[in-house]
Amino acid sequence: MNTFDLLMLGFSExxxxxxxxxxxxxxxxxxxxxxxxxxxxxxxxxxxxxxTFFLPPLAGIIMLAGIYxxxxxxxxxxxxxxxxxxxxxxxxxxxxxxxxAQQGRAGSALAVAALGSFFAxxxxxxxxxxxxxxxxxxxxxxxxxxxxALMVFGLLAATILASGPVLKAIGMILIGLLLxxxxxxxxxxxxxxxxxxxxxxxxxxxxVIAIGLFGFSEIIANLERSGSEGVKLAPMSRMWPTRExxxxxxxxxxxxxxxxxxxxxxxxxxxxLASFSAxxxxxxxxxxxxxxxxxxxxxxxxxxxxxxAAAQSSFIPLLTLGIPSNNMMAMMLSxxxxxxxxxxxxxxxxxxxxFWGLVASMWIGNALLVFINMPLIGLWVKLLTVPYRLLYPxxxxxxxxxxxxxxxxxxxxxLAAGFGLLGYAFRKAKCEPGPLLLGFVLGPLLEANLRRTxxxxxxxxxxxVERPISLTMLAATVILLALMILPSFRKKREEAFQExxx
Amino acid sequence: MTxxxxxxxxxxxxxxxGAAHAEWPTDRPIEMIVAFAPGGGTDIMLxxxxxxxxxxxxxxxxxxxxxxxxxxxxxxxxSQSRPDGYTVSSLNTPGFLTMQIDRKLRFDPADLCPIAxxxxxxxxxxxxxxxxxxxxxxxxxxxxxxxxxxxxxxxxVGTDEHMAMLQLERTAGIDLTAxxxxxxxxxxTALLGGHITAIGLNVGEYATSDxxxxxxxxxxxxxxxVLAGDLPTAKEQGFDVIMSSERGLATRxxxxxxxxxxxxxxxxxxxxxxxxxxxxxxxxxPLSFQSGADWQAxxxxxxDRYRDIFALIKEGQ
Numbered sequence: 085m086n087t088f089d090l091l092m093l094g095f096s097e098x099x100x101x102x103x104x105x106x107x108x109x110x111x112x113x114x115x116x117x118x119x120x121x122x123x124x125x126x127x128x129x130x131x132x133x134x135x136t137f138f139l140p141p142l143a144g145i146i147m148l149a150g151i152y153x154x155x156x157x158x159x160x161x162x163x164x165x166x167x168x169x170x171x172x173x174x175x176x177x178x179x180x181x182x183x184x185a186q187q188g189r190a191g192s193a194l195a196v197a198a199l200g201s202f203f204a205x206x207x208x209x210x211x212x213x214x215x216x217x218x219x220x221x222x223x224x225x226x227x228x229x230x231x232x233a234l235m236v237f238g239l240l241a242a243t244i245l246a247s248g249p250v251l252k253a254i255g256m257i258l259i260g261l262l263l264x265x266x267x268x269x270x271x272x273x274x275x276x277x278x279x280x281x282x283x284x285x286x287x288x289x290x291x292v293i294a295i296g297l298f299g300f301s302e303i304i305a306n307l308e309r310s311g312s313e314g315v316k317l318a319p320m321s322r323m324w325p326t327r328e329x330x331x332x333x334x335x336x337x338x339x340x341x342x343x344x345x346x347x348x349x350x351x352x353x354x355x356x357l358a359s360f361s362a363x364x365x366x367x368x369x370x371x372x373x374x375x376x377x378x379x380x381x382x383x384x385x386x387x388x389x390x391x392x393a394a395a396q397s398s399f400i401p402l403l404t405l406g407i408p409s410n411n412m413m414a415m416m417l418s419x420x421x422x423x424x425x426x427x428x429x430x431x432x433x434x435x436x437x438x439f440w441g442l443v444a445s446m447w448i449g450n451a452l453l454v455f456i457n458m459p460l461i462g463l464w465v466k467l468l469t470v471p472y473r474l475l476y477p478x479x480x481x482x483x484x485x486x487x488x489x490x491x492x493x494x495x496x497x498x499l500a501a502g503f504g505l506l507g508y509a510f511r512k513a514k515c516e517p518g519p520l521l522l523g524f525v526l527g528p529l530l531e532a533n534l535r536r537t538x539x540x541x542x543x544x545x546x547x548x549v550e551r552p553i554s555l556t557m558l559a560a561t562v563i564l565l566a567l568m569i570l571p572s573f574r575k576k577r578e579e580a581f582q583e584x585x586x
Numbered sequence: 587m588t589x590x591x592x593x594x595x596x597x598x599x600x601x602x603x604g605a606a607h608a609e610w611p612t613d614r615p616i617e618m619i620v621a622f623a624p625g626g627g628t629d630i631m632l633x634x635x636x637x638x639x640x641x642x643x644x645x646x647x648x649x650x651x652x653x654x655x656x657x658x659x660x661x662x663x664x665s666q667s668r669p670d671g672y673t674v675s676s677l678n679t680p681g682f683l684t685m686q687i688d689r690k691l692r693f694d695p696a697d698l699c700p701i702a703x704x705x706x707x708x709x710x711x712x713x714x715x716x717x718x719x720x721x722x723x724x725x726x727x728x729x730x731x732x733x734x735x736x737x738x739x740x741x742x743v744g745t746d747e748h749m750a751m752l753q754l755e756r757t758a759g760i761d762l763t764a765x766x767x768x769x770x771x772x773x774x775t776a777l778l779g780g781h782i783t784a785i786g787l788n789v790g791e792y793a794t795s796d797x798x799x800x801x802x803x804x805x806x807x808x809x810x811x812v813l814a815g816d817l818p819t820a821k822e823q824g825f826d827v828i829m830s831s832e833r834g835l836a837t838r839x840x841x842x843x844x845x846x847x848x849x850x851x852x853x854x855x856x857x858x859x860x861x862x863x864x865x866x867x868x869x870x871x872p873l874s875f876q877s878g879a880d881w882q883a884x885x886x887x888x889x890d891r892y893r894d895i896f897a898l899i900k901e902g903q
Contacts, residue, residue: 130624130651133633137865227781270766273688273743282662282692285655406796407775411623414771418630421794424868428796492652493659532768539765540737540782 091213094440098448103143103441107449110147114154115456119162120482125155127489129415133422141423142438146445148419149399152412153205153446156355156395157453160197160388161464165190166479168299172290172356173391175521176363178298180376180383187379190465192325196333196381197388198457204341204389205450208396211345212403213443217432219397220404223349228536229547233557234350235530238357240561241364243519243568250568253519256510260523263288264531271535283495292496293524295483296503297510297517303476304508325381333385336366340386344393349401350409355394360522362390377516396446402427403439610671610845611645617667618835619675621660623653627790628676628833631705634865638856643848656681658691665693669840674701674849677836680829683889684744687896696839701846702853703834703876707788708807709750710817711738712800714777717784722804722823725784726758733761739773739785742766747786749895750806750829756898757826774800788831789814793870806830813872828891832874834881850878 097103117128129148136144156173163174164181177197184193211219226234243253266277267287278284325333340362347358366386367376376383399416401407406428408414420427425438432439467475487500510517541547549555618636622628629651636647652660660675661682667673677700686695711722719725729736740747748764755762765782767773773785778799787795789811792802804820805811806829820827835853837846856862857875866873876884 127624130629133624133630137634224775224779227776227779268742270742270768282655282659285658286653401775405775405778405799407778408771409775414769415624417771417794421869422630422865426794426796428799430796430798491654492650493654532766536765536767536776539763542734542763 087214090436090440091444093437094213094442094444095448097142097437097441098146098445102140103146103445104448106139106143106147107150107445108452110150111154111449111452111456114151114156115158115453115460117151118155118158118160120486125152126411126415128155129412129419133415133418136419137422141420141425142441144423145416145419145438145442146449148416149442149446150449152416153392153395153449154453156392157198157201157457160201160384161194164193164197164384165464165468166299166475167302168479168483169294172294172521172525173359173387173394175294175298175356176359176387176518177384177391179363179518180378180380183377183379184381184384185468189379190468191461192329192381193384194461194464195325195458196329196385198454198461200333200337200340200385200389201392202450202454203337204344204393205396205453206447207341208345208348208393209443209447209450211397212400212446213440216400217404219349220401223401224405225553226350227551228533228540229551229554230557231350231533232530232537233548233554233561234357235526235533237557237561237564238361238526239523239530240564240568241361244364244367248514248516252513252515256515256517256520257523260520260525261527263293263520264524264527270532271539283493287528288499288524289487289490289496290521290525291490292487292500293503294521295487296500297507297520299479299483300501300504301507301511303480304504305511306472306476329381333381336362336382336386337389339365339369340389341393344390345397347390348394348397348409355391355398355410356525358390358394359387362386392450399442399446403442404428404432611643611848614672615646615648616643616671617673618647618649619660619663619673620649620651621653621657621676621678622651624651628678630869631833631871632676632835634869635704635853635856635862638859638862639852642852642855656685658685658689658693661691661695661698662693664836664838665697667838669838671837671841671845671849674835674837677834679832679885679888680746680749680892683885684749684892684896686889687893688744698836699839699841699846700878700881701835701837702850702878703832703874703881704853704857705790705833705871706807706811706830706874706876707790707833707872708805708811708819708830709746710787710789710792710802710805710814711750711754711784712777712787712792712795712802713784714780715799715801716780717801719784719803720801721818722754722820722825725803726754726760726825729758729760729762734763736760736784737763737765737782739767739776739782740764741769741773741786744896744899745786746788746829746831748899749892750786750827752895752898753806753827753829754820754825789817790870790872811872812874813870832881834876834878836878846878 114125117125129151132148136148159174160177160181162168163178164185167178167182169175169178181193184190239257243250266284268285269276343362343365344358347361348355363383363386366382367373370376370382398409398413401409402413402416406426408417417427425431425435484497487496488494490496507517537547548558618632620629620632633649636649639647652663657678664673664675685691713719725736738751740751742748751762751764767776770787770791776782777785789805790813793813802817804823805814805817806820806827808828810817810819854875857873
């Protein structure tokens with residue numbers, strides 16, 4: 085059978101009424117938990133996992149997958165409307181999305197996010213169908229040395245993320261790296277920066293920092309600015325994106341999809357890295373990089389399509405090799421195993437209806453999500469007209485419930501409150517929290533992989549330049565660094581020359 | 587006077603307490619604390635088991651995840667619960683034992699009594715299918731000639747894989763390099779990409795992996811596991827390496843003896859249920875029931891062995 089026949093087999097499996105129904109349930113549920121900050125898809129799927137035992141294998145897996153990518157759609161909603169990224173991958177969406185909402189363009193931002201996600205989901209799904217097995221063998225080439233090079237590149241790219249002075253961005257990255265150190269050191273078992281607290285033994289949760297720095301500090305700032313009256317929003321200009329919005333979005337969506345599909349395959353932090361990288365790239369290629377962070381539509385389109393593409397392509401290593409690339413995929417692996425299916429190359433040949441049925445259902449699910457989300461946009465936007473004195477306690481409550489439910493402990497809620505105050509201080513100092521979060525995510529990965537690399541080579545660092553992928557990325561890093569330094573270098577030199585002439 | 591007055595009250599309270607006691611386990615739901623995040627091996631095992639326990643005891647078993655510090659957060663919470671039989675938790679070795687060696691704990695391990703062991707899962711060493719090593723002996727012979735060149739993926743210092751590796755180093759007189767990973771799946775990815783020589787996995791994890799891609803060299807149990815009847819043990823191959831992870835349930839020792847006994851009976855009965863066994867088989871759970879008392883009796887010997895191994899780690903540092 086060729087790919088087309090197999091895809092048809094997949095669609096015939098996914099289009100049965102029962103499977104369509106479970107796809108819809110999953111997508112709806114995913115949207116819901118995505119909208120609620122803090123309550124993530126991982127916990128939801130864990131709770132639903134035993135239920136899937138009573139469903140046919142494909143139906144159960146389709147439903148769980150629907151929750152996962154549904155949450156990616158829903159996650160952008162709160163990021164745009166109330167500056168609350170529910171998922172790591174929605175952090176950068178908040179940067180420009182929230183600004184758009186404040187200018188009365190919430191409808192446009194949500195629509196661009198949904199359509200961009202749909203496009204990216206479609207491309208990535210067909211990417212899985214056509215090149216899945218090939219892409220996964222490429223992902224395997226990514227050893228510890230390649231990760232080190234990728235993380236170094238990512239950290240440098242993080243300085244582009246900020247719209248303010250580079251020095252402040254570097255400072256924020258360093259704070260992020262420091263926060264990433266908290267917890268037990270993997271290689272020696274030593275406790276670092278835990279201050280003897282049992283609750284810090286495993287480090288700090290990403291969501292705690294994100295909700296504190298973005299959500300809580302936003303509320304404090306709003307209350308300070310305007311009391312319980314809340315933010316004065318510009319009147320809702322229009323629901324639907326303008327032609328200009330579309331014109332500027334589509335190249336961003338294309339680039340975001342490419343980056344997302346590629347980075348999603350890599351195990352560990354793929355979707356997060358994808359959305360951060362997509363945003364940085366947009367800013368770099370844009371003709372008006374200064375405007376990023378003030379509500380440009382590309383700043384929503386690129387990261388949203390990137391994280392959805394990554395959500396889809398993270399299935400590739402699981403389906404083709406049996407290796408889950410993140411916690412969510414580990415949960416999906418359990419869902420397969422409950423039915424006695426071991427994902428891997430043998431499933432592709434022995435039970436093609438499972439693999440292709442899932443691939444087809446992902447596309448159907450994405451289409452369903454657009455239909456679910458488009459009419460809902462009007463409803464979500466109405467939410468902004470709720471008086472702020474009613475809205476902010478509700479947001480606070482959801483945040484607290486979400487943070488608490490991750491590990492069922494009050495400590496995380498208090499920690500998030502602490503980060504709220506810290507975030508408020510950062511605002512006052514005009515420091516942006518974006519680079520901090522990227523440093524927090526990438527730092528531990530960089531450290532762990534650097535140590536692994538040097539352990540494997542028994543201390544010989546030449547591996548970084550001997551391996552082609554690693555060498556290429558390190559070269560790209562050097563070029564990027566040179567590009568960043570050169571213009572200012574030139575400017576300084578010009579100034580010096582002018583002084584000489586004078 | 588006061589004494590006399592409060593006597594009937596005390597008596598009434600005693601009867602009340604007695605009545606509540608008699609009602610176990612139907613008075614209120616029995617909280618089952620799981621020491622790991624949702625979706626992990628222990629979590630799925632207990633979530634699968636919970637409905638069968640509910641049927642056996644005619645009680646409710648809501649599952650609550652309190653992950654963190656390799657279980658210490660859960661054990662601390664359990665040791666602070668009321669000893670009325672309405673709180674149980676997961677119990678995992680070697681974690682529960684090794685944390686007694688190298689850490690200052692926030693709870694007293696003697697407060698916790700196992701109810702029953704449910705699973706015993708031996709460790710294995712896995713190499714990619716394309717590897718030149720067919721047996722543990724091949725790997726040892728190569729490591730003898732190339733000290734430090736053989737890299738073993740583990741999930742951190744003092745974990746089961748790491749302790750198995752240290753035992754092999756000692757018994758075979760070789761030098762291996764431990765590479766810590768964030769989890770078994772990360773290690774598996776690096777193995778398949780050819781970045782490391784071998785990884786430590788549990789037999790249960792190996793059974794759910796694609797066997798065309800990797801090969802097990804040995805299992806570190808006294809006897810071959812039900813899940814891998816054709817895989818020789820390390821002892822059969824001449825290397826004294828014993829390492830397995832056990833998972834079960836525990837409660838406070840102050841919970842009345844008869845309640846703990848009834849819990850153990852319920853676990854035993856649930857494990858014997860053919861429906862549960864079918865589910866366990868699909869999840870590759872190496873079921874191995876042991877009563878709480880037997881399990882507890884076996885723990886000091888294990889703890890001593892782990893102490894010896896930890897001494898090796900200290901030497902290495």
